[in-house]
Amino acid sequence: MHRPLLVCDDPDLLDEVVFLAADFALELDVAPGPEAARRRYPGAPLVLIGDGSAPACARARLPERPNVMLLSRSHGMDRLVALAEAIGADHIVRFPDGVRYLAGQLLRVSTDTAMVTAAQGRVLAVVGGRGGAGATVLAAGLAMTAGAAGLRSLLVDADPLGGGADLVLGWEDVAGLRWPALVGGRPAAPIDPPALDRALPSRGPVAVLSCDRNAPAGLPGEAMAAALEAGRRGRDLVVADLPRRLDEAAVLALRAGDRELLVVPAELRACVAAARVAATLTPHTDALHVVVRGPAPGKLRARHVARSLGLPVAGTLRAERSLPRRLERGAPPAAGGRGPLAALCRRILGDLGLKTGAAA
The missing domain is CATH 3.40.50.300 (P-loop containing nucleotide triphosphate hydrolases)
Structure with missing residues (x-):
């Protein structure tokens, strides 16, 4: 069963997201950069990309897909919007204000995973x-x-x-x-x-x-x-x-x-x-x-x-x-x-x- 993918080189941001996912008994696939993430990228139900890893992901030209989110502690929206467009992100989640939204998305994935595990082809x-x-x-x-x-x-x-x-x-x-x-x-x-x-x-x-x-x-x-x-x-x-x-x-x-x-x-x-x-x-x-x-x-x-x-x-x-x-x-x-x-x-x-x- 495919797991959500987190591409992040910021250890503090990584720990926060991993602990949040654990609240929903959800394991994440973690990759420090795009090459380590490339194989799992298409099949992951949700992709989370830290803003520090986003420029490398944009240069790597990962395939377009839905359910990609840009994560950041920054509040400089112009920069974040440009990064989100470069990686094809659907949403920008800024910490700590966006934690509740991210938690809802992780809960959705956790629920969907439980529903389709037995029927996964x-x-x-x-x-x-x-x-x-x-x-x-x-x-x-x-x-x-x-x-x-x-x-x-x-x-x-x-x-x-x-x-x-x-x-x-x-x-x-x-x-x-x-x-x-x-x-x-x-x-x-x-x-x-x-x-x-x-x-x-x-x-x-x-x-x-x-x-x-x-x-x-x-x-x-x-x-x-x-x-x-x-x-x-x-x-x-x-x-x-x-x-x-x-x-x-x-x-x-x-x-x-x-x-x-x-x-x-x-x-x-x-x-x-x-x-x-x-x-x-x-x-x-x-x-x-x-x-x-x-x-x-x-x-x-x-x-x-x-x-x-x-x-x-x-x-x-x-x-x-x-x-x-x-x-x-x-x-x-x-x-x-x-x-x-x-x-x-x-x-x-x-x-x-x-x-x-x-x-x-």
Whole structure:
């Protein structure tokens, strides 16, 4: 469960805020500066930034998001207003006069945390080690496998140039909003989970938030953060299909993940390409695992691939000869619950603590 984030280099101010949060049995993630805070910044329910750390946060260009507050003991409003604008803060809290307001916000977060703890969904991020690695098929298979087990899942397409995750599911004709309609060219507002459920293409417990093949524009980071949070609150599982070249939205999805999967074909050239992709991912996560996909024409084994990348193995995917034919016919990956892909998806979800039942 994400905790409020306090970015502060003033020990006196830090102690005062930590003690205030303790009154509501609320633990804070504390960071002295923006780099230490960067990974936790998008998912925190509330971000508190001391005025001493604010200039560094502004220079670090942390992603835009709601629920950011500037904390200060100063009463020079012109300076504080400029700092608040620079870091995208919604409110300025001046001590000691603003303590009551801050206490109310901490109480709100504490109450919300207690309400959603049991219903907090898991987030998986999937990325290919090279083009055509099969990351989108695995991401769709994970969402479908969760749905077959009665879990509410959401497949989030974070690759505007990937052709559309709805196409992989065979749902291109299913009505519902895609990313362009959801974003609408406006700054992202908080997304209500039930409203999101009603708006997206879905069948049974599985929904998809897909890019549009006719409008392959980039995805705003703030829209991705809002969609992930809504999905996490309203779904048991969110699976994000990421591009190999990370943009702001993909980085947010990567950092929000409980686990990240790098799909690598068991080929020498694929391993070399995957090493370059892994190097761009690891600064943003410490939960990156590799999925090794067969066949292995050179007899390259999963342990060799994992050793070359310095990553743990989440699983191996044996070749499934009938899978390309089923996909061409519009059948979603792993929809039948049989075969190597379905078995791997059950294993990965089981490792996350999600119950998917025994193999059919």
